[in-house]
Amino acid sequence: MTEHSAPILPLGQLPRPATGADLARRLHTALSRYSTEELTGLDNATIAATLDGQDIATLDIDLSGVAVDGDPKEVQDTPPKILSSAPAVVRRVTVRAHPIRIMGAAVDVRAEAEDFPIAWLEGADQSLWLDMPETAEPTQAFVRMAVNQDELLEVVRGHARAAASEAGVTLARLDVTLRSSGRRSVHVRGFAKIRKGVLSASARFRADLNLADDMMLSISKIKLSSGNPLVAVVLLFARNHIDTSDRRIDLNADMSPGLRVVDAGLETGTDLVLTARLG
Numbered sequence: 165m166t167e168h169s170a171p172i173l174p175l176g177q178l179p180r181p182a183t184g185a186d187l188a189r190r191l192h193t194a195l196s197r198y199s200t201e202e203l204t205g206l207d208n209a210t211i212a213a214t215l216d217g218q219d220i221a222t223l224d225i226d227l228s229g230v231a232v233d234g235d236p237k238e239v240q241d242t243p244p245k246i247l248s249s250a251p252a253v254v255r256r257v258t259v260r261a262h263p264i265r266i267m268g269a270a271v272d273v274r275a276e277a278e279d280f281p282i283a284w285l286e287g288a289d290q291s292l293w294l295d296m297p298e299t300a301e302p303t304q305a306f307v308r309m310a311v312n313q314d315e316l317l318e319v320v321r322g323h324a325r326a327a328a329s330e331a332g333v334t335l336a337r338l339d340v341t342l343r344s345s346g347r348r349s350v351h352v353r354g355f356a357k358i359r360k361g362v363l364s365a366s367a368r369f370r371a372d373l374n375l376a377d378d379m380m381l382s383i384s385k386i387k388l389s390s391g392n393p394l395v396a397v398v399l400l401f402a403r404n405h406i407d408t409s410d411r412r413i414d415l416n417a418d419m420s421p422g423l424r425v426v427d428a429g430l431e432t433g434t435d436l437v438l439t440a441r442l443g
Contacts, residue, residue, distance in 0.1 A: 338355070350373045
């Protein structure tokens with residue numbers, strides 16, 4: 165065969181795993197290679213698998229305890245010349261984390277997919293690789309993520325404080341509330357107070373998010389206001405530089421072939437819960 169596009173995971177040397185336990189061990193070794201200062205805890209991940217011929221009948225990955233504290237560096241492998249490629253499927257894969265910590269916030273994750281296409285690749289140096297080829301065939305999947313709103317807001321505050329500091333001001337307060345109206349509508353309301361020396365100013369902001377059946381997310385009724393007359397004037401002029409017009413975002417714009425969001429919902433409460441179904 166000619167050169168193949170870069171496989172996603174190296175699985176050691178041939179032959180292919182003959183048991184689910186062997187495959188799980190190889191996958192764990194491959195996954196651990198992605199550990200960096202920004203991505204920790206992968207060594208504690210647990211993986212279980214069962215095989216049926218060249219297909220993976222079940223694959224269960226538990227990432228509980230993993231922490232993401234930045235933008236993880238990519239780990240790139242240069243595969244050898246690929247001599248053969250054998251298509252297969254993962255009939256059912258489950259990825260869970262109870263929880264995974266992302267920038268300090270605990271996120272509970274559960275994702276399931278069925279009939280996920282893969283390929284076993286055999287290299288000229290007797291190496292084995294697991295590839296995830298692009299396909300136009302739909303993959304059935306479900307994702308649920310839940311995060312405590314207070315923890316998420318604290319993460320947002322941290323980024324906002326850093327941005328304010330770079331601008332030469334101090335963020336004294338930032339409050340954001342999310343209120344859902346049905347599964348696909350969310351009202352965002354916020355209040356911010358900044359200081360510079362002995363001067364301080366506050367502003368309020370609002371926006372409405374609505375998701376249509378075609379998975380187009382509309383952001384509307386964006387408004388910035390302040391009870392401080394001076395700040396209100398500044399905001400009036402700032403609107404020339406801050407885009408407060410309605411906008412639409414296609415949730416499927418950057419999806420891979422074979423993966424499309426067909427349904428999604430957002431629930432607000434103590435936890436912010438996002439669900440999505442792909443197919």
